[in-house]
Amino acid sequence: MTAWQGDRVPETEPVKNVRLRRFLSIGVIVALGWGGLAAVYATDTTPKLGLDLAGGTSVILKAPDGTSSESLDQAVNVMRKRIEALGNVQEPVIQVAGSNNIIVQLPGVTDRERALEAIGSTGQLSFRPVANDGAFGPVGEPIDASDDDPTQPAVLANIDPLEGPLSVEPAFALGGDITDATAVFNLGWAVSLDFTSEGDDKFAAATREAASYPLGDPRRRFAIVLDGTVISAPQVAADVDPNVGISGGAQITMGSVDNAEQEARDLEIVLKFGALPVVLEQEQIKSVSASLGRDSLDAGLIAGFGGLALVAVAMVFYYRILGLVTVLGLSIFGSLVVGSYSVLGASQGLTLTLAGVAGIIVSVGITSDSYIVYFERIKEEIRHGRTVEDAVGEGFSRAFQTILTADTVSFTGAILLWFLAIGPVKGFALALGLATLIDVFVAFFFTRNAVALLAPTRLGDGGKFSIRGTTGKDLTEAPA
Numbered sequence: 370m371t372a373w374q375g376d377r378v379p380e381t382e383p384v385k386n387v388r389l390r391r392f393l394s395i396g397v398i399v400a401l402g403w404g405g406l407a408a409v410y411a412t413d414t415t416p417k418l419g420l421d422l423a424g425g426t427s428v429i430l431k432a433p434d435g436t437s438s439e440s441l442d443q444a445v446n447v448m449r450k451r452i453e454a455l456g457n458v459q460e461p462v463i464q465v466a467g468s469n470n471i472i473v474q475l476p477g478v479t480d481r482e483r484a485l486e487a488i489g490s491t492g493q494l495s496f497r498p499v500a501n502d503g504a505f506g507p508v509g510e511p512i513d514a515s516d517d518d519p520t521q522p523a524v525l526a527n528i529d530p531l532e533g534p535l536s537v538e539p540a541f542a543l544g545g546d547i548t549d550a551t552a553v554f555n556l557g558w559a560v561s562l563d564f565t566s567e568g569d570d571k572f573a574a575a576t577r578e579a580a581s582y583p584l585g586d587p588r589r590r591f592a593i594v595l596d597g598t599v600i601s602a603p604q605v606a607a608d609v610d611p612n613v614g615i616s617g618g619a620q621i622t623m624g625s626v627d628n629a630e631q632e633a634r635d636l637e638i639v640l641k642f643g644a645l646p647v648v649l650e651q652e653q654i655k656s657v658s659a660s661l662g663r664d665s666l667d668a669g670l671i672a673g674f675g676g677l678a679l680v681a682v683a684m685v686f687y688y689r690i691l692g693l694v695t696v697l698g699l700s701i702f703g704s705l706v707v708g709s710y711s712v713l714g715a716s717q718g719l720t721l722t723l724a725g726v727a728g729i730i731v732s733v734g735i736t737s738d739s740y741i742v743y744f745e746r747i748k749e750e751i752r753h754g755r756t757v758e759d760a761v762g763e764g765f766s767r768a769f770q771t772i773l774t775a776d777t778v779s780f781t782g783a784i785l786l787w788f789l790a791i792g793p794v795k796g797f798a799l800a801l802g803l804a805t806l807i808d809v810f811v812a813f814f815f816t817r818n819a820v821a822l823l824a825p826t827r828l829g830d831g832g833k834f835s836i837r838g839t840t841g842k843d844l845t846e847a848p849a
Contacts, residue, residue: 391818398814402701405708416710418476419722419796420462422666424657425476426484430649432469440647441465448473448488451638462720463488471649476720485651494544494640495519498575499590499602500536509534514597519543525592527599535599537592541575542568550640552633553620560621560636569616577614579605593621595636669726676730677703680737688744689834694819695740698811702736705807706800719799728800735779736808742775743768743816748840757836758824765817772812780805 462474511526511534519540546568582589593601623629685692713719746768750760783802829836
């Protein structure tokens with residue numbers, strides 16, 4: 370006796386109770402599938418699309434050779450916080466690849482340069498006194514920003530083109546002395562900074578010294594340097610007491626730069642979430658337009674629905690009433706897949722990529738195989754002389770073991786792909802694994818019960834369109 374023979378109705382149990390349970394089981398899974406799909410569209414929580422379907426930007430960043438894995442992981446965390454703070458990014462994918470690369474995918478990004486600045490800038494901030502050299506004409510060519518050492522004097526580029534490069538002294542405070550940064554508007558956009566107690570002491574000491582010089586003297590100014598570039602060089606106000614200085618925080622004014630509000634908010638993000646632990650070089654940048662992403666999505670949908678239609682026609686033609694069961698089962702299967710991606714997208718940030726669409730299309734074939742295994746087993750049992758009802762029960766008990774074995778192999782392959790692969794292959798693996806689990810769920814709760822309910826009716830044992838009719842066996846022949 371196999372493990373599933375108990376699925377057939379014992380003579381002591383009322384048949385109507387068993388039928389009621391079967392109807393309830395089908396009702397529940399239909400509600401989960403079709404009802405869930407309706408809820409997804411009613412609440413506009415459709416699956417979030419990945420870079421290749423929604424358009425956006427992909428970039429590969431390279432760290433110096435020998436960078437530790439801990440530094441790379443820290444860089445990923447900092448970049449993720451920065452990107453999420455930008456908004457309008459549909460769940461970015463930021464992950465370490467290989468020994469010193471970081472892959473960043475930003476679906477839905479329209480302002481590519483702004484996003485690249487947020488993820489690529491190290492966020493190395495320093496406060497440095499302006500040297501007296503600037504009072505007597507040009508100070509020379511600025512050094513490359515990547516060569517800036519806050520502990521050494523230097524000539525640095527300035528974002529203010531009217532002023533030009535500035536000669537600065539070694540830094541008196543660094544970004545690590547900041548505890549918080551907030552973009553504010555007060556007669557102009559600025560970034561308000563809060564310091565640690567030690568940083569506040571450093572800032573007060575530096576501004577006391579600067580306030581001791583007369584107004585107009587370059588040494589009364591200090592430069593705020595971000596990633597080797599002077600972003601502001603304010604002069605200490607006339608009302609600052611040279612015996613006290615400035616304490617309790619500071620502000621970086623954005624001046625007359627274009628898009629001052631956006632510049633202030635971007636600077637807030639970089640400073641607020643800390644500096645990258647390593648300098649990253651942009652090795653490859655790829656943009657996918659929204660129209661190209663839409664074309665890819667349309668092609669995937671056409672392929673998916675086209676495949677479903679061909680499978681449905683073939684199954685109905687060959688398996689008749691059982692083919693209609695297949696069509697209903699596939700519709701429930703597809704609804705559960707879409708619903709699962711929608712829920713996981715809203716709760717866990719899962720995105721559907723073109724590779725994921727391919728995985729779902731492949732899973733349609735796997736699901737169809739499950740139906741074929743079951744239906745062929747039913748036909749074989751009928752040819753051996755069993756009644757349709759007995760053939761349906763016995764066929765499922767044996768077929769389900771085969772279905773479970775095949776799906777276990779597919780699921781194991783999906784798990785291996787997920788852990789061993791990177792990039793788009795992970796999307797394929799996830800879609801395949803999720804669809805495989807749903808296949809088992811649908812086979813047990815829908816297909817088994819739907820076929821069992823048909824077995825005692827004329828659709829089970831009467832006419833060429835019935836279950837017995839699929840065997841090609843003479844319908845006038847009495848079953849053994």
